[in-house]
Amino acid sequence: MDEFVDTHAHLDFPEFAADLPALLERATASGITRIISVGCDLASSARAVALAERYPQVYASVGWHPGYVEEAPADFRAELRALAAHPKVVAIGECGLDHYRLPSKVEGSGKTAADDAAYQAKQIGVFQQQLEVAAELGLNCIVHERAAFEPTVAMIRPFADRLRTVFHCFVGTPEQMRVVIGLNGLVSFTGIATFKNADVVRSSLLAVPADRFMFETDAPYLAPVPHRGKRCEPAFVADLARYAAGVRGVSLTELGAQVQATTRGFFSRLR
Ligand SMILES: [Zn+2]
Structure with missing residues (x-):
């Protein structure tokens, strides 16, 4: 059977608490022989590491998601280093910038442009710390970028000679894909590539060089066709891969x- 890695899932999320062993069996039966459980903050990263200790096919990435930075301590580099010391931690992240869900855009939040500016400044600090720790430890980064492509690239560029990045859940244009590759980076596709209205993503999937992309589910989100709208799980990488083979x-x-x-x-600690 053809084997794939689900390079980005959130196995620690409550959506999977009731049936994780059965979900992992379905993944194995579908040829998804490794799964990287990605942390969104220190607690979620610690849970990802615990899952990696319990299940041989699970690995972890540790980091702080840009959408959760309001709770981030000013400096969490020591805690991140300690988590990343585990041999089954294969990357730092998810980390990056997200200008899509700004505080003032949340209805009824009463937040202003000044709150948005403070939030964006915090995202920069949180991302910068993770790039520094990754470079120091020789790990690559799983990058979350939404509505912030240029500033994300600008922050990565000074590190591009020391670490590689994967733009996870890539939905950008072929031009943006080429910028990522110019940083010695990769793009990773989710089930979005199978959606009817995703022509731009498909054009990037078609244009990307054969050695510059990976697959992921971002489970529990973004289930590919024919599972669209359901809870997403790692086994569905097989559907995405079949679809992508057709496109290419x-x-x-x-x-x-x-x-x-x-x-x-890319994930050199993966065994
Ligand atoms: Zn994610």
């Missing part, structure tokens, strides 16, 4: 071998 006009076996080599090259 290659066999699933050829695609699988290529993506597997890319994934293991």
Whole structure:
């Protein structure tokens, strides 16, 4: 069977509390032999590490998501280093910038443009710390970028000679994909690539060089067709991969071998 890694899932989320062992069995049966559980803050990262200790096929990434920065301490580098010391931690993240969900855009929040500016400044500080720790430890970064492509690239650029980044849940244009590749980075596709209205994502999926992309679910979100709207789970990477092979006009076996080599090259601690 063709093997794939789900490079981005949130196995610690409450959506999976009731049936995680069965979900992992379904993933294995579908050829998804490794899953990276991605942390969103220190507590979630610690839970991801605990899952990696319990289940042989689960690995962890540790970091602080830009959407959760209001709760972040001023300096969490020591805690992040300690978590990243675990041998099954394969990356730092998810980390990055998100200008889509700004405080003032939340209805009834009473927040202003000044609150948005403070929030964006905090995101920069939180992202910067993670880039520094990743570079120091020789780990790559899983990047969350939404409505903030240019500033995210500008923050990564000074680190591009020391670490690699994957733009997770990539929904950008082929031009943006080429910018990411210019940073020696990768893009990673979710089930969004299978959605009817996702022509831009498909054009990037078609244009991306064979050694510059990976797959993920972002479970519990973004289930690919034909599971759209349901809770997403790692087994669905198989549906996404089949679809992507069709878009690129290659066999699933050829695609699988290529993506597997890319994934293991990027996450070098994956066994
Ligand atoms: Zn995520």
